[in-house]
Amino acid sequence: MNEHFEIPPHITAQTPIIPIIRAWEIYLQDQGKSPYTIKSFISDLSLLASYLPPDRAVGEVTTRELNNFLSWLQYGRGVPCSPKSLARRITAIKAFFRWLYQNGRIATDPAEKVIQYSAISPLPQVLTLEEEQKILEVAESYRHARKPDARPFTLVSLLLQTGIKKGECLNIHLNHIDTSNPEAPFLFVRYSHPRNRYKERKLSLTPSWIEAYHEYLEQYQPRETLFPWSARRLEYLLEDLGEEAGLTKHLSFDMCRWTCALRDWLSGMDREQIRQKLGVSKIQWREIGMKLQRLANEVTQQQ
Structure with a gap:
């Protein structure tokens, strides 16, 4: 139960869903959910509210109505509903009613017995060893050009070594990189919200990356964040590298x-170490681990 946000007293079992959605949105924000998740969950609940009779009190919603709604999404709405979207909508409904039930606003949780579908999205694309080498060679060539530029290598090599996410990369501050021990430099991935503290971790960096990093610092002289550009600008940089490498x-x-x-998986790294390196929860790891196993099987079959 959330210890910061209190559900307004005017919300009761007799309140329709629509007036409750705004309070739930504030709760999700208070819990540190990502803007994307909040936007999706609010949209999902708004869709449920539009499906139910406008005067239906939240305490009167039944499991049967929720199942009928999910069936309508799949077969009666006339708009495609992918397995991934369906799974997310079920998660949103369950979270919403559980929140109300745990806070004593409804007597029973109608979503408790709704079956949770887990959708495994398609396998992600990965680089082959040859493709990875070509990209690093192109990035390395920039370091030795007539006008040396260490930024491409610093960025792509860091991503391939650490596996950090885009948001984590954009949030790297210069004091997150520790070079006090030249033989064992590391990156400290930090999060500002306490709820995400479990994602914080120390990731080893190679001395060769540190060499390029110092070149980059001298060339660009960033003041606070390591990469003081927009996400889109860095995405373009990666795209250009891929094109130059012939990908x-x-x-x-x-x-x-x-x-x-995948490289860590194929190298035999302990699975728990990979999970911790990626900064994902044990629940998230279930799907990620399954995908890595399938990717590893594909690599083995191609050899």
């Missing part, structure tokens, strides 16, 4: 992250 794939932050995880 038919779309080089991205996500592709680098999965490539890093």
Whole structure:
């Protein structure tokens, strides 16, 4: 139960869903949920509210009505509903009614017995060893050009070594990189919200990366964050590297992250270590681990 946000007293079992949605949105924000998750969950609940009779009190909603709503989404709405979208909508409904039930606003939780579908999205694209090497060679060539530029190598090599997410990369401050021990430098991935503290971690960096990093610092002289550009600008940089390396794939932050995880998996790294390196929860790891196993099987079959 949330210890910061209190449900307003005027919300009771007799209140329709629509007036409650704004309070739930504030609760989700208070819990540190991502803007994308909040936007999706609010949209999902608004869709449920529009499906139910406008005067239906939240305490009168039944499990049968919720199942009928989910069936309508799949077969009666006339708009495609992917397995991933369906799974997310069920998660939103369950979270919403559980929140009301745990806070004593409804006597029973109608969503408790709704079956939770887990949708496994398609396998992500990863780089082959040859493709990864070509990208690093292109990035390395920039360091030795007539006008040396260490930024491409500093960025892509960091992503392939650490597997950090785009948001984590953009949030790196210069004091998050520790070079006090030249033989064992590391990156400290930090989060501002206490709810995300479990994602914080120390990731090893190679001395060769530190060498490029110092070149980059001298060339660009960033003051606070390591990469003081927009996410889109860095995405373009990765895309350009991929094109110059002759890739038919779309080089991205996500592709680098999965490539890093797969390399660690194939190297025999302890699975729990990989999970911790990626900064994901044990629940998230279930799907990620399954995907890595399937990717590893594909690599083995191709050899």
